[in-house]
Amino acid sequence: MLDIINLHAEVEGKKILQGLNLKINKGEIHSIMGPNGSGKSTLASILAGKEDYEVTDGDIIYNGESILELAPDERAQQGIFLAFQYPIEIPGVSNGYFLKEALNSINEARGKPVLKPVEFGKLIKEKIKKLKMDDSFLKRSLNEGFSGGEKKRNEILQMAILDPIFSVLDETDSGLDIDALQIVADGVNSLRGPEKAFLVITHYQRLLDYIVPDFVHVLVNGKIVKSGDKGLALELESKGYSWLEG
Amino acid sequence: MDKFAARLVKSFNDKDLGTHDLDWVAKYRSDAINLVGNLGIPKLSDEDWRFTNLKDFASKDFSTFSGNEATFKKPKLPDHISSIDGFFIYTHNGILVSDSDYPFSFSKIKDSFDTPEIKETLYSQVSDKNKDFFYELSSAFIEDGIFLKVDKDIKIDKPIVIINSFDSEANLKFINSRNIFYFEDSSSAEIIEYSVSNSDNEYFWNKTTNVYVGNNSKVEHLLIENGSKSSFIFSNLKIIQERDSHFTTNSILCGGSLIRNNVHPMLNGEGCYSNILGLYLSIKEQLMDNYMFVEHLKENCGSRQLYKGLLDDSSRGVFHGRILVHEEAQQTNAYQTNRNLLLSDSAQVDTKPQLEIYADDVKCSHGATIGQIDKDALMYLQARGINKKKALAMLIRAFTDEVVEPIDSEKILDVFHNVVNDWFSRSKIMN
Ligand SMILES: Nc1ncnc2c1ncn2[C@@H]1O[C@H](COP(=O)(O)OP(=O)(O)OP(=O)(O)O)[C@@H](O)[C@H]1O
Numbered sequence: 298m299l300d301i302i303n304l305h306a307e308v309e310g311k312k313i314l315q316g317l318n319l320k321i322n323k324g325e326i327h328s329i330m331g332p333n334g335s336g337k338s339t340l341a342s343i344l345a346g347k348e349d350y351e352v353t354d355g356d357i358i359y360n361g362e363s364i365l366e367l368a369p370d371e372r373a374q375q376g377i378f379l380a381f382q383y384p385i386e387i388p389g390v391s392n393g394y395f396l397k398e399a400l401n402s403i404n405e406a407r408g409k410p411v412l413k414p415v416e417f418g419k420l421i422k423e424k425i426k427k428l429k430m431d432d433s434f435l436k437r438s439l440n441e442g443f444s445g446g447e448k449k450r451n452e453i454l455q456m457a458i459l460d461p462i463f464s465v466l467d468e469t470d471s472g473l474d475i476d477a478l479q480i481v482a483d484g485v486n487s488l489r490g491p492e493k494a495f496l497v498i499t500h501y502q503r504l505l506d507y508i509v510p511d512f513v514h515v516l517v518n519g520k521i522v523k524s525g526d527k528g529l530a531l532e533l534e535s536k537g538y539s540w541l542e543g
Numbered sequence: 544m545d546k547f548a549a550r551l552v553k554s555f556n557d558k559d560l561g562t563h564d565l566d567w568v569a570k571y572r573s574d575a576i577n578l579v580g581n582l583g584i585p586k587l588s589d590e591d592w593r594f595t596n597l598k599d600f601a602s603k604d605f606s607t608f609s610g611n612e613a614t615f616k617k618p619k620l621p622d623h624i625s626s627i628d629g630f631f632i633y634t635h636n637g638i639l640v641s642d643s644d645y646p647f648s649f650s651k652i653k654d655s656f657d658t659p660e661i662k663e664t665l666y667s668q669v670s671d672k673n674k675d676f677f678y679e680l681s682s683a684f685i686e687d688g689i690f691l692k693v694d695k696d697i698k699i700d701k702p703i704v705i706i707n708s709f710d711s712e713a714n715l716k717f718i719n720s721r722n723i724f725y726f727e728d729s730s731s732a733e734i735i736e737y738s739v740s741n742s743d744n745e746y747f748w749n750k751t752t753n754v755y756v757g758n759n760s761k762v763e764h765l766l767i768e769n770g771s772k773s774s775f776i777f778s779n780l781k782i783i784q785e786r787d788s789h790f791t792t793n794s795i796l797c798g799g800s801l802i803r804n805n806v807h808p809m810l811n812g813e814g815c816y817s818n819i820l821g822l823y824l825s826i827k828e829q830l831m832d833n834y835m836f837v838e839h840l841k842e843n844c845g846s847r848q849l850y851k852g853l854l855d856d857s858s859r860g861v862f863h864g865r866i867l868v869h870e871e872a873q874q875t876n877a878y879q880t881n882r883n884l885l886l887s888d889s890a891q892v893d894t895k896p897q898l899e900i901y902a903d904d905v906k907c908s909h910g911a912t913i914g915q916i917d918k919d920a921l922m923y924l925q926a927r928g929i930n931k932k933k934a935l936a937m938l939i940r941a942f943t944d945e946v947v948e949p950i951d952s953e954k955i956l957d958v959f960h961n962v963v964n965d966w967f968s969r970s971k972i973m974n
Pocket residue numbers: 308309311313331332333334335336337338339340349382
């Protein structure tokens with residue numbers, strides 16, 4: 298599904314990714330761990346198509362085609378989703394309106410019929426309930442005044458509604474209490490399927506008890522320095538990163 | 544006397560405006576034209592005109608327009624205006640051309656000088672120490688504007704829609720519109736003013752409206768300035784509010800190469816409230832200069848100024864927000880906010896608050912921001928599949944909508960959204 302080949306990227310002249318290779322197949326869950334500043338969010342942003350980053354070498358192939366030239370909205374329409382590490386607040390745009398516009402855009406791009414207001418209302422009510430969120434939140438401005446955990450939950454709600462094919466979760470577990478973690482993990486697990494794939498960025502192996510990855514990778518200085526199975530996360534938990542930083 | 548003022552004084556004399564059957568009219572006009580000559584056209588060195596250079600404007604030779612009602616043809620209006628279910632009134636090149644039977648009265652000012660409310664309103668300038676060139680000019684040439692009156696206890700249930708149309712006869716002309724809107728006690732009305740030009744005419748429109756809002760009255764006013772891109776527009780709105788009255792004005796400025804927009808509410812009775820809202824939408828080389836002056840004269844009143852600017856290309860905006868709380872005006876709440884979004888690197892805005900408070904029990908605040916479209920917000924929306932144009936429109940809509948939050952009238956809201964969308968679809972950032 299996704300093939301990242303020798304990816305080099307920089308921001309404002311600073312080299313961040315330095316030859317990153319990663320292959321993710323349908324149905325797989327991959328996890329990336331690594332020290333602060335190693336480039337995890339940079340990779341996530343580049344996958345989503347954020348402008349500020351310049352890819353200087355390498356390629357990203359998604360479903361057989363390079364996506365480097367695609368705008369963020371085109372990538373989203375093709376099923377790529379990024380749950381941001383720091384979801385931003387957008388005053389004046391209500392959650393409900395935003396979700397409707399987003400879903401309509403994606404359905405339209407996929408040639409699916411645009412949902413009628415009643416159908417949309419039903420869908421959203423159901424997902425909100427699943428994520429144990431409050432109905433009133435639909436009227437509120439997008440992420441405005443949300444607590445850290447509420448913002449993360451909102452990312453998962455968006456994921457649940459937009460039903461992406463390939464999802465990147467950037468530290469979605471940070472700032473969540475235990476119950477919320479369970480809810481978020483359930484949200485992710487219910488989206489799993491043979492046609493879907495996930496890339497889960499986290500600092501804590503605890504999340505991986507809930508969302509069990511097929512592969513764990515360690516990113517250091519813009520490169521994957523070690524890959525393994527779930528056991529690697531446990532090893533990192535006890536040993537830290539210094540033994541990999543060479 | 545500068546050349547510009549001298550020409551105006553000459554045409555005043557040519558038209559013999561200093562003579563009138565009613566002595567007070569003759570005196571009112573003559574006093575005003577003397578001030579026009581003495582003050583002269585404002586210069587950059589005038590504190591109130593620091594950001595707006597009138598040199599190019601003053602070098603032009605605008606001749607006085609002698610009305611021609613005969614050439615009036617109903618202007619082509621966008622659907623969102625023509626479809627309003629309201630009481631339409633037309634002015635053509637500054638002259639009232641409508642005559643209909645509505646649940647309120649209206650006529651040319653010059654035909655109603657013997658109505659006591661006119662003299663009363665013109666002379667009850669509660670405080671008027673600062674003389675303004677354009678205000679005096681409008682007083683000197685007071686003649687063809689609208690005198691509109693809503694009687695006591697009358698609630699006008701449909702918007703009053705005033706269409707100010709201009710055609711090529713207005714080109715290089717000085718057009719003076721002096722209006723008086725008079726709302727007797729316990730009346731209510733919505734007024735929508737819309738100006739439109741059939742082509743790119745270069746006219747000098749000096750427009751002053753004195754509004755009187757009686758005890759307990761409620762007035763909502765929407766002004767849409769959509770005139771010719773080459774016109775020079777000097778708009779003065781002076782409002783006297785009496786006890787427990789409620790006044791909301793919202794200006795949307797899109798037309799004009801230069802607009803000076805003065806709004807001056809005088810809260811002259813206890814318990815009144817004033818909402819002074821505005822949105823300036825500028826492109827190309829337009830300059831939009833907003834001068835707000837909110838004057839609290841009595842106890843227990845509130846006011847809120849909220850002006851927002853969207854500036855594209857190399858256009859410029861100015862916001863000057865003055866709040867004056869007189870000694871008597873205890874328990875005043877006065878708020879002021881000015882927010883600007885620069886849509887291009889060459890757009891520019893100057894914002895300046897000015898607070899003068901002489902009462903001790905007062906809540907006053909002001910704040911101003913100048914920013915750009917938030918790239919991260921745009922990215923966030925796009926990352927959810929929303930295309931860039933749509934995402935921009937959402938962010939801009941979020942920005943502009945705050946300006947209509949205090950407005951109750953559904954019709955006014957609807958017109959507002961249509962005007963903003965229309966402007967936005969033509970702006971450079973969307974094309
Ligand atoms: N816009 C930017 N301008 C300058 N430097 C940047 C920018 N974005 C990222 N960086 C730098 O790139 C490096 C990688 O940042 P990134 O956010 O990808 O790290 P991370 O692995 O996600 O870290 P964390 O675990 O703390 O979230 C950091 O040194 C960061 O300071």
